[in-house]
Amino acid sequence: MLWSYFTNGFIAPPPLVKHPLLADDKEKKKDIAALQGTWKIESFKIAGQDAPEEFVKTASFAFKDKKYTLTVDGEEMETGTFKLDPEKKVKAIDLEIESGNDQGKKQLGIYTLKVDTLTLCFAFPGETDRPTKLESSEDSKSIQLVLKREKK
Numbered sequence: 001m002l003w004s005y006f007t008n009g010f011i012a013p014p015p016l017v018k019h020p021l022l023a024d025d026k027e028k029k030k031d032i033a034a035l036q037g038t039w040k041i042e043s044f045k046i047a048g049q050d051a052p053e054e055f056v057k058t059a060s061f062a063f064k065d066k067k068y069t070l071t072v073d074g075e076e077m078e079t080g081t082f083k084l085d086p087e088k089k090v091k092a093i094d095l096e097i098e099s100g101n102d103q104g105k106k107q108l109g110i111y112t113l114k115v116d117t118l119t120l121c122f123a124f125p126g127e128t129d130r131p132t133k134l135e136s137s138e139d140s141k142s143i144q145l146v147l148k149r150e151k152k
Helices: 019-035 051-059
Strands: 006-007 010-012 035-046 059-064 066-073 075-085 092-099 105-116 117-123 142-149
Touching: 019 075, 019 105, 035 051, 051 059, 092 117
Parallel strands: none
Antiparallel strands: 006 010, 035 059, 035 142, 059 066, 066 075, 075 092, 092 105, 105 117, 117 142
């Protein structure tokens, strides 16, 4: 009965619905492909406060396959893997931090991706509540980044 519906005595095919596993995989692949490359930080807020200008000027994120690297002033500061869930109402991203000050911690976040602009909002590393808005305020334990794709 799950795969067939009865209408006027005839068996009708199931309605055309988006299979969640197939759609999810297609969206993930699309967004993973779109993230590939190096992204310069345009703005960076931690609990509503702007990060130091020198940090913002010299920091970048690079995505290769399902790995990321945060580089500051030419030095690798953090590396890890990422997972996307583009099917959520607000697209989700999870970082598994493999090196750096927060090694071994998970960082939950959300994102939007529009052509060459990537906006991210993360909970502090190790926090278990995912942000719900793409913003960082003084009373939040969140980090907001706006990244621009680096032109080759």
